[in-house]
Amino acid sequence: MIFMINVTNMMHSRTRRISRILIMLIILIIQITVQTTFAQSRESKGRILNQISSVPIRNDFAMVAARIYLGKDTAAAYRQLDTLLSRAYGDMFWMYGCAGLYYATGDRLRPEYKARICECWKHYTPYRGDTENHFLMYYGSLLLMAQAWPDLLDTDWFMGKSSKDIYDESKEYLDHWIDETVRNGQEEWDSPRYGYYYITPLALLAEYTKDKRMKHRFEMMLEYELASYAADYLNGSYCGAHSRVSDECAIDPHAAEIETYGNYFFDESGGAARLDTLSAKCPDIAFAAMTSFQCPKIIRNIANDRDSAYEQFSLKRGRQMLRYLDKWSSTDSSYDSEYHAPVYKYDYMTKDYCLGSMQGGIIQPIQQQSWSLVFNSDKHHNIITGLNPYVSATELGMFFPEYPSFQLEKISGTKASYTSENKWEGGSPYEHIYQDKNVLVALYDLPDSEKYRHVDLLVPCPPFRSAFIRQGKNPGQLWLNFSLDSLHVYIYPLDSFEWLRDTTGVRLRTLVGFVVYCDPPDSVIRAIDSEHWYFEDDALVSNRTQTTIPMGETKPKRNDWLFHSPFLESKKGSGILTMHCKGETRVLDFN
Amino acid sequence: MRPGIGYQRSRMVATILLFAYLATPSYAQHLRIFACAISNDSAGASMGASSNGSGLYQSDDTGKTWRHLGWDNIKCYSMDMVQSSNGRILYEATGLGILRSTDYGAHWKQITDWRISEAMDVAVNQKNPNEIYIATAHGPWRTKDGGKTWDKCRNGLPGPFCSRIVIDSSDDTHILLGSNEGLYNSYSKSKQWTKIDKWNVPDSSISPLSFEEMTIAPFHSSINGITQRSRQLWFAASEQGGMDVIFDSLRNKHRLPLLISGYPMAIWSISGMETEHGYYDRAINSMVIEAGPSGSMLIPVGNGDQRPLSFDTVKNVATSLALPYADSGAVAFLGSLDSGIIRITIMPSALRRKPDWQKSPYLISSYGATAYNGRGIERKEYLPHRQIWTLKSFLVTP
Known part of the structure; x- marks a missing residue:
């Protein structure tokens, strides 16, 4: 038994x-x-590299690296590499590309080219730059190359320091930058134009750094940057206020370089859908594709989960000021001990749109975008935004060391749009922005002394289905209703206004500002459609039913949180970012 | 009254003598001029972009030819030089921090780290070369050990931006700092800064300097140039408050310098020249060149008439350098952000008689187009496609 x-x-x-x-x-x-089928799978990486190596080659380290990595058309790749090494230019951009190629191609790179690269770092004298992304690329590249050639003497490096000294200094800077960012807020925050200059160097550092502690910190920092991006991501578009945009992406979120990365890291298919156009626009994605990094699922979910609307508060730092410390805002003169103005960023994200802003003022020169309404669409120009086109030597002198008046005289050579009255990027010290979820008020108190005393707001035209309805007799007291795909936006000019035709839509011009109301409830729509409105005591009031839309500082400034939303939480000074999504939690602890 | 034939002859002789003097090789060996370029003239190169063609340039023939000492592609704002037991050591104040060369530019070493960038000026204590002060766009720094360690020294300053720093040649505990908020003094080797904003009774020795309005400029801000021409005489250029003449009246035991206001205009740089003797000295015992966005001006100092003379209309003159030519004349260099270096020689013939400075300035008006009184002026451009930030000269013992 x-x-x-x-x-x-x-x-x-x-x-x-x-x-x-x-x-x-x-x-x-x-x-x-x-x-x-996941993003960053071997298959999707191979597809990206194949695509980039098929684009007609130009002087670009990423394109050369992709060819050598795949062993595809290597003769052309080495010819381009010859040019890149014999006529080195581009400063920290050259450095980061060169370091990326050196590591990504590894043993596939011919030994004689490894020696030539080493020789270049002895003679080429790159400029370190003056922005946060410049410094990350400069010291990130130096850390990797000092690691590659650990025994070189000070006479073997362009700046006359030994490999050991360079490694130590680079490590110290990168540690400092990470600590400052995760404790006090990023300086060059949420940039559709320059964001990839953080993601790619961090991908290289996370992959190739040998020091275990630093490697882990770089991995976490890469996730940190992607998580921050993901929380402002809406179907390919980077939403909200931005420290730095370009002329193009200021009025077209789909023109932003960083969309290549959003597509690659957040798209479930690994970027296949829009690979053709995106990889050619930003071939540096090849460096990320040559690493083993995979974006954690929780970050992808944060980027794509728009089932419930949410608010996000975040605290950033303005670019370090050099002069005119009290001029960045006409109502706020606060700054920290290293001369950074505070940036209070606020986003209201829904499945259909994201309305986002910061409080106004000049916290980055030339390229700031203080608020935007981005709606969920694959079409280009899916944005409403506005500004006062502020132009001054003071703004330039605030952030650049050269003579302010000289800078203003010469800036048209570098940034032609800066002095234009019709520009769509830039902050203004007279700008005050208030937002509560789906209502935003942009107010401008412009003195007579300013060159441009107007405020512009851009509404895109077709291919979006758009129409406007005028109400009321007084042109200063009416709502304009725009239908943009399925989104209804109501705009109330706070003064008389004029319509101007713009290349991508309609330009509304006023002297005071606008109220922007997204998808208002039926009761408000009824009041908007049938009543006249007037501005009284920081509120818009309807004349008949006394329906009121409050304005002013409707949301408290969150001084104590770097991130505060259902997805991201980071208390200022803590050095810890906690992510939540779909029942999952992930903690990045930098301590 | 027209000068006589004898006068004209002697003027010609003096001119010939000047040319002979300028051509004398021994002179070139003694005077070395340095030009600091922040970029070439490519659009916007001075604002964050690459700056090929920048760096330090050296001339040993009073500005006729220039040699690039490096680095290429580095915004070089200023420089200093010091004699050491190993030879002469060069220091460059650059966007990358401070670079040092012990072999006249063949090799450079960065002696600062990631903390220090946009170094606008450097001053080395000639009595103790391990002591170096720098003015940066982010504040002043000091090292006591030749660059091994650096200390931030911002006590007393309201903001970060500094453009010029000078060590008093008669008292190396006394440092002057040009900041965006004005001129600051330290008598503690930069441990503590105090704003210079007090008036003292004018010293009798400066009574000839009778500016019509002895009022302090309303805003002594953005000090862009400081120069010391003697123990007592300092000049400062103020972007919004015009020129300041500063008398550090040590003889009268006034420790605080005295400011005599100039006139409200933007000045980016200032340089002065004193001569011991000669025709030039009879007319004026000092001259000052002010440089700014609208051009440059010559200011005669000490003859009772300090009204400025238009000197040159090259725009955006960021720096100037005035040098005596022995007892006969002067050579002036203007460093422009638009046009490189312009060398202007002021002939002795133009200075022989006591001039009416307002009516016969003897100076060229613009771009060499018009020379008042014909002879007596030579004007040439060098390094034309560079943005020149500062010009400095040193007497070098052969």
């Missing part, structure tokens, strides 16, 4: 074992199948 029981047990245990093995095999097969 006992024997039979034992035999039965043995048979049962065998069956169980086989069942377990079968289950494990099935899970493994499912995982492999699922992985191939």
Whole structure:
């Protein structure tokens, strides 16, 4: 009996074992199948590299690296590399590309080219630059190359320091930058134009740094940057206020370089959908594709989960000021001990749109975007934004060391749009922005002394289905209703206004500012459609039903949180970012 | 009254003598001029972009030819030089911080780290070369050990931006700092800064300097140039408050310098020249060149008439350098952000008689187009496609 029981047990245990093995095999097969469709799978990386190596080659380290990495058209790649090494230019951009190629191609790179690269770093004297992304690229590249050539003497490096000294200094700076960013807020924050100059160097550092502690910090920092991006991401568009945009992406979120990265890291198919156009626009994505980094699923979910509307408060730092410390805002003269003005950023994200802003003022020169309404669309120019086109030597002198008046005289050579009355990027010290969820008020108190005393607001025209309805007799007291795809936006000019045709839409010009109301409730729509409105005591009031839309500082400034939203939480000074999404939690602890 | 033939002859002789003097090789060996370029003239190169063609340039023939000492592609705002037991050591104040060369530019070493950038000026204590002061766009710094360690020294300053720093040649505990908020003094080797905003009774020795309005400029801000021409005489250029003449009246035991206001205009740089003797000295015992966005001006100092003379209309003159030519004349260099270096020689013939400075300035008006009184002026451009930030000269023992 006992024997039979034992035999039965043995048979049962065998069956169980086989069942377990079968289950494990099935899970493994499912995982492999699922992985191939995940972003950053081997397949999707190969597709990106293939695409980039098929683009007509130009003087670009990423394009050369992709060809050498794949062993595809290497003759052309080495010819381009010859040019890149013999006529080195581009400063920290050259450095970061060169370091990326050196590491990403590894043993595939011919030894004589490795020696030539080493020689370049002895003679080429790159400029370190003056922005946060410049410094990250400069010291990130130096850290990697000092690691590659650890025994070089000070006479073997362009700045006359030994490999050890360079490594130590780079490590110190990068540690300092990470600590400052995760404790006090990023300086060059949420940039659609320059954001990838953080992501790519960090991908290289996370992949190739040998020091375990630093490697771990770089991995976390890369996730930190991606998480910050993901929380402001809406179907390819980077939403909200931005420290630095370009002329193009100020009025077209889909023109931003960083969309390549959003598509690659956040798209479930690994960027296949828009690969053709995006990879050619920003071939540096090849460096990320040559690393083993995979964006954690929780960050992808944060980027894509728009089932519920949410608010996000974040605290950033303005660019370090050099002069005119009290001029960045006409109502606020506060700054920290290193001369950074505070930036209070606020976003209201829904599945259809994101309305986002910062409080106004000049916290970055030339390229700031203080508020935007981005709506969920694959079409270009899916944005409403506005500004006072502020132009002054004071703004330039605030952030650049050269003579302010000279800078203003010469800036048209670098940034032609800066002095234009029709520009769509830049901050203004007279700008005050208030927002509560789907209502935003942009107010401007412009003195007579300013060159441009107007405020512009851009509404895109077709291909969006748009129409406007005028209400009321007094042109200063009416609402304009725009239908942009499925989104209804109501705009109330706070003064008389004029319509001007713009290349991408309609330019509304006033002297005071605007109220922007997205998808208002039916009761407000009824009041808007049937009543006249007037401005009284920081509120818009309807004349008949006394429906009131309050303005002013409707949301408290969150001084104590770097991030505060359902997805991201980071208390100022803590050095910890906690992510939540779909029941999952991930903690980045930099301490 | 027209000068006589004898006068004209002697003027010609003096001119020939000047040319002979300028051509004398021994003179070139003694005077070395340095020009600091922040970029070439490519659009916007001075604002964050690459700056090929920048760096330090050296001339040993009073500005006729220039040699690039490096770095290329580095915004070089200023420089200093010091004699050491190993030879002469050069220091460059650059966007990258401070660079040092012990072999006249063949090799450079960055002696600052990531903390220090946009160094606008550097001053090395000639009595103790390990002590170096720098003015940066982010505040002043000092090292006591030749650059191994650096200390931030911002005590007393309201903001970060500094453009010029000078060590008093007669008292190396006394440092002057040009900041965006004005001129600051330290008598503690930069440990503590105090704003110079007090008036003292004018010293009798400066009574000839009778500016019509002895009022302090309303805003002594953005000090862009400081120069010391003697133990007592300092000049400062103020972007919004015009020129300040500063008399550090040590003889009268006034420790605080005295400011005599100039006139409200933007000045980016200032340089002065004193001569011991000669025709030039009879007319004026000092001259000052002010440089700014609208051009440059010559200011005669000490003859009772300090009204400025239009000197040159090259725009955006960021720096100037005035040098005596022995007892006969002067050579002036203007460093422009638009046009490189312009060298103007002021002939002795133009200075022989006591001039009416307002009516016969003897100076060229613009771009060499018009020379008042014909002879006596030579004007040439060098390094034309560079943005020149500062010009400095040193007497170098052969």
